[in-house]
Amino acid sequence: MRYQDLYIGQAAEFAKTITERAIAIFAELTGDFNALHMDEEVAAASRFEGRIAHGMLTASLISTMIGMHLPGPGCVYLGQTLRFTRPVRIGDAVTVRAEVVELIPERLRARLATVCRNQQGETVLEGEAMVMMLEA
Numbered sequence: 797m798r799y800q801d802l803y804i805g806q807a808a809e810f811a812k813t814i815t816e817r818a819i820a821i822f823a824e825l826t827g828d829f830n831a832l833h834m835d836e837e838v839a840a841a842s843r844f845e846g847r848i849a850h851g852m853l854t855a856s857l858i859s860t861m862i863g864m865h866l867p868g869p870g871c872v873y874l875g876q877t878l879r880f881t882r883p884v885r886i887g888d889a890v891t892v893r894a895e896v897v898e899l900i901p902e903r904l905r906a907r908l909a910t911v912c913r914n915q916q917g918e919t920v921l922e923g924e925a926m927v928m929m930l931e932a
Contacts, residue, residue, distance in 0.1 A: 797868050798870065799901070799931065809892065812860075813890075815887075818853065822849075846885065848884060849888070851880045858876065858923075861910070871930065876925045877925075879923055888920075889914065891912065903928065907924055908924065908925045908926075910923050
């Protein structure tokens with residue numbers, strides 16, 4: 797996609813189910829073996845009452861959105877704000893949505909509203925991303 801193809805209100809979504817395997821791989825990649833993610837007994841005794849996915853695992857789905865869907869290949873991910881609002885659990889189907897909310901033509905940049913929701917439609921993560929397109 798080129799910058800000129802973007803418009804305010806343009807949006808895309810995709811969904812991904814969070815699996816036990818995804819959490820294990822993410823822990824292995826990052827070295828984050830926090831018991832809230834890895835140990836059911838410890839996590840069950842926590843305020844979450846069971847294991848939860850890494851927040852950054854959920855946030856990484858926004859990277860997938862930006863790099864593969866909107867704007868997709870041909871952009872550079874410059875920054876992201878994140879606010880985690882609910883835990884994500886094994887088996888949750890997370891729907892990621894991005895929407896173009898601002899265009900900055902002189903710098904070939906776009907600001908995107910980003911949100912992740914679980915299968916009940918509850919927001920689990922929200923924020924904004926800034927991207928730069930490589931060609932007009």
